[in-house]
Amino acid sequence: MSAPRTLPWPLVALFTAGYLAPYLLPTTVGRLAGGLPLSATQAGAIGSALLLSSATAGFLLASRVDRIGPRTLARTGLALAVLGYGGAALTGSVPAVVAGAIIGGFGSGTVTAVAASGIAAQQDPHRVTTLGLLGVSGLAGALYLTIPHLGPGHGLPLAALALTALAVWPLTGRLSGRGAPARTAKAYGRLPHLRAGLLLAAAMPCWSLAQNSLWGVSGRIGLDQAHLTEVTVGAVFAVALGAGLVGVVGAGALGPRLGRALPIGAGTALIAGCIALSASATDLRAFAAGEISWNLLYPVVLSYVIGLAASLDPRGRWAVLVGSASSLGTAAGPLTGSVLAAGTGFPVMGKLLGAGLLLIAVPMTAVALRAGRRPLQVMPVVEVPVETPAVPVQRDYDTASPNSYASTSAM
Known part of the structure; x- marks a missing residue:
């Protein structure tokens, strides 16, 4: 009799902790500009430095999670996050805040790398990703x-x-405290599906850049252009993130029924329209419509892209690399949005970002289509980095078929 399947709640919690910094970006950047002697562009640059540090951690650790051990890396990342963000919260010195943001960002990226690597090794990575997105959105x-x-x-x-x-x-x-044995590292030494993985990793910075250029200045759009109060803007963001929960639940229910290409391609095109609407908002109705619609769609598409990256390598290296590449775009988002808004205004910024998303949707959809046509391949067993009392069961992982995990699903 096979062991009962249990949800890897530690991975879900790590996913939530790692992704929370980008989700809080608008209020973080806005309060840095309002509470410290910083311009909006300077505050955006600090937000970018935080997220760039997070992306750097992902790139450095993509192939080292198994070797070092998930528990050690997770605790290191969490400790850096506590020290960095906590120190930045307690000081009014701008250099100390910058240093704390960079240290905390590296901790977030370390935690995210552990979560992404572990989720990719699950039998149903899309389900675990969905739970993580539900956690961080809520x-x-x-x-x-x-x-x-x-x-x-x-x-x-x-x-x-x-x-x-x-x-x-x-x-x-x-979490497992053990590093992977040498023969396991050797067996997985070469990245599988190199061309598809590189194309997806190259597209993700642009995809995330457009999303987070808007997200990084959304608070300013609500306050300065739509003339709303901070309480009203916060309420809109809360409702928008609630819509994101609905979207993630819907994506989890749909699973592989729509394949990967349609949610990624059509979803990205719809997001482009939402960004243009939100950036041109001059009142509560338009601002709320744009932000809520965008937040409804964004985590849906993100979950499918994460699942696509996870399906390319069950060891999780493409999931970490694609996520880190996405973080590069996320990191540049606040500064890019601030510069574009200052130079062209919010409405023109929204149109430029929307046009860029339409262009980048083409190669992402191509990767999803190719992955969906890939024949069934059976991979060696991967050790799940969550210790449970159940007897381990040998699993075959299909890195190609859209049904390889019970459902398929982004940085």
Whole structure:
């Protein structure tokens, strides 16, 4: 009798803690500009430095999670997040805030690398990714409703990041503390499906750049162009993230029924329209429509792209590399959005970003179509980095078929 399947909740929690920093980007950047002697562009640059540090961690650790051990890396990343974000929250010195943001960002990227590597080794990575997106969307939505009522200052969103990392720490006890044996590392030494993986990794920075250029200045669009209060903008973001929860649940229910190409290609095209609408908003109705529609679609497409990357390598290296490539675009988003908005205005910025998304949807859809046609391949067993009392069961992983994991699904 086979062992019962259990959900890897430590991986879900790590996913939530790692992705929370990008989700809180608008309020983090906005409060840095409002609470410290910084211009909007300078605050955006700090947000970019945080996310660039996160991406750097992903690139450095993509092939080292198994070797070092998931538990060790996860605890290291969480400790860096607590120290970095916590220190930045407690000081008013701009150099100290910058240093803390960079240290905390590296911690977030380390945690995300562990989560992505572990999720890719699951029998159903899309399901676990969906749960992680549900967790981070729900938590971010609650914070957007809460933070405006706790007072001014730059420290509250940074403190929330530090406390989340601290809360996740106890769950790391269930992660494997062992590095992969040498023969396992050798067996997986060459990245499979190199051309498809590289094309997807090259497209993701542009995809994320467009998304996060808007997200990084969305707070300013609501406050300055739509003339809303911070409480109203926070409420819109909370509702938008709630819509994202609905979208993720819908993506999980649909699973592989629509394949990968349609959700990624058509979803990206629809997101382009939402970005143009949100960036041109001058009142609550238009701003809410654009932000809610975009947040409904974004995690859906992201979940399918993550699942696509995970299907290219069950060891999780493409999932980590594609996620880190996405983080490069995410990192450049706040600064790019600030510069474009300052030079052209929000509406023109939205049109430029939307046009870029339409172009980048083409190669991403091509990778999804090719992956869907790939014949069945059976891969060696991969050790799941979550320790459970159940007897381990040998699994065959299909890295090609859209049905290789019970459902298929982004940085």
